[in-house]
Amino acid sequence: xxxxxxxxxxxxxxxxxxxxxxxxxxxxxxxxxxxxxxxxxxxxxxxxxxxxxxxxxxxxxxxxxxxxxxxxxxxxxxxxxxxxxxxxxxxxxxxxxxxxxxxxxxxxxxxxxxxxxxxxxxxxxxxxxxxxxxxxxxxxxxxxxxxxxxxxxxxxxxxxxxxxxxxxxxxxxxxxxxxxxxxxxxxxxxxxxxxxxxxxxxxxxxxxxxxxxxx
Amino acid sequence: xxxxxxxxxxxxxxxxxxxxxxxxxxxxxxxxxxxxxxxxxxxxxxxxxxxxxxxxxxxxxxxxxxxxxxxxxxxxxxxxxxxxxxxxxxxxxxxxxxxxxxxxxxxxxxxxxxxxxxxxxxxxxxxxxxxxxxxxxxxxxxxxxxxxxxxxxxxxxxxxxxxxxxxxxxxxxxxxxxxxxxxxxxxxxxxxxxxxxxxxxxxxxxxxxxxxxxxxxxxxxxxxxxxxxxx
Numbered sequence: 248x249x250x251x252x253x254x255x256x257x258x259x260x261x262x263x264x265x266x267x268x269x270x271x272x273x274x275x276x277x278x279x280x281x282x283x284x285x286x287x288x289x290x291x292x293x294x295x296x297x298x299x300x301x302x303x304x305x306x307x308x309x310x311x312x313x314x315x316x317x318x319x320x321x322x323x324x325x326x327x328x329x330x331x332x333x334x335x336x337x338x339x340x341x342x343x344x345x346x347x348x349x350x351x352x353x354x355x356x357x358x359x360x361x362x363x364x365x366x367x368x369x370x371x372x373x374x375x376x377x378x379x380x381x382x383x384x385x386x387x388x389x390x391x392x393x394x395x396x397x398x399x400x401x402x403x404x405x406x407x408x409x410x411x412x413x414x415x416x417x418x419x420x421x422x423x424x425x426x427x428x429x430x431x432x433x434x435x436x437x438x439x440x441x442x443x444x445x446x447x448x449x450x451x452x453x454x455x456x457x458x459x460x461x462x
Numbered sequence: 463x464x465x466x467x468x469x470x471x472x473x474x475x476x477x478x479x480x481x482x483x484x485x486x487x488x489x490x491x492x493x494x495x496x497x498x499x500x501x502x503x504x505x506x507x508x509x510x511x512x513x514x515x516x517x518x519x520x521x522x523x524x525x526x527x528x529x530x531x532x533x534x535x536x537x538x539x540x541x542x543x544x545x546x547x548x549x550x551x552x553x554x555x556x557x558x559x560x561x562x563x564x565x566x567x568x569x570x571x572x573x574x575x576x577x578x579x580x581x582x583x584x585x586x587x588x589x590x591x592x593x594x595x596x597x598x599x600x601x602x603x604x605x606x607x608x609x610x611x612x613x614x615x616x617x618x619x620x621x622x623x624x625x626x627x628x629x630x631x632x633x634x635x636x637x638x639x640x641x642x643x644x645x646x647x648x649x650x651x652x653x654x655x656x657x658x659x660x661x662x663x664x665x666x667x668x669x670x671x672x673x674x675x676x677x678x679x680x681x682x683x684x685x686x687x688x689x690x691x692x693x
Binding site for chain 2 (some may be wrong): 293305309338370372377408
């Protein structure tokens with residue numbers, strides 16, 4: 248399995264039946280393709296959809312119906328469509344159970360940075376700030392290190408924050424890590440890797456729960 | 463009163479220097495025909511308010527590429543490297559808001575109010591100290607309403623009183639902008655006589671609409687973008 252496949256196939260288990268879930272642009276939107284077709288979930292897309300579903304069949308693709316990532320989605324039975332003010336009212340009123348979101352950096356305090364790299368990348372905030380600040384549970388999906396091999400899980404984020412102390416869980420291509428009051432606790436490993444090697448790829452100090460190796 | 467206008471008449475109402483809201487999130491809801499006419503007529507020094515910058519060569523991106531835009535108020539332009547480059551060169555000023563804050567600022571203006579209190583981004587770098595308000599023991603961020611001189615809107619269906627119905631994910635900012643702008647110009651491929659809609663189906667009541675332009679057909683701008691189709 249590729250790093251992305253390891254993250255996605257583990258991430259799908261985070262979606263509990265009956266929940267309302269927003270899948271951020273990038274890796275998180277691909278989680279949808281790992282869900283069974285009849286799975287009981289309502290996917291929220293911030294451009295104004297509750298009940299978005301997998302890409303429509305070619306003959307049924309509607310150029311006037313996309314999700315926030317631009318995909319030509321279909322709609323579940325019971326879906327609703329609404330304007331952007333209603334969509335974000337839903338977010339700010341904490342009606343979403345779970346948001347999965349990407350990260351440039353995430354840290355031991357659950358701080359998230361995913362919208363701006365000063366001087367290099369500044370495409371705008373989009374819906375990230377409100378989703379991160381107001382969703383009941385935030386799960387970050389990210390490669391454990393960046394393309395240069397540098398840790399993305401830090402003691403303290405250095406980039407401008409999207410939201411403070413918002414992240415509950417981090418799913419990387421190597422491990423499932425929970426943000427707790429005690430620090431970052433490794434719950435599962437997603438491939439064979441020693442505690443020492445995992446720690447070496449992580450700037451923040453990790454707490455290893457006993458018997459945590461599920462790989 | 464009939465609000466039917468030709469494309470040329472409707473867009474000629476817009477002077478250079480105007481503040482113009484443009485509906486659409488990505489392609490759905492983007493009024494490409496109104497934008498193309500605005501490009502043809504060549505008004506300059508425009509301030510645009512739109513969720514995104516469309517994609518290179520399409521929609522508001524054309525106006526930016528054509529040098530007609532002084533300032534863009536938006537939420538995310540990640541799908542348009544050309545506009546990011548224009549921003550970085552200083553050719554166009556870009557102001558970013560969180561997406562729901564942009565929507566709510568427009569909704570607030572559309573409701574005739576002047577601002578609202580929020581906690582979104584209150585401890586982030588998008589908030590300046592002068593934006594904060596202490597009120598009854600709590601600290602809030604003040605977000606001011608955002609209005610405009612004009613709004614350009616695409617409706618799936620309309621009648622000549624200006625009653626509008628939107629389609630799919632093309633609702634997005636359109637009903638909010640239709641309320642927040644002083645002069646609202648609508649394009650639709652399906653314009654009919656009053657009485658065609660059940661009254662409770664109308665999304666935007668005609669009171670907010672000034673001109674309606676009937677489109678004979680939708681050109682390829684409105685079609686499927688192949689690079690967004692997952693194979």
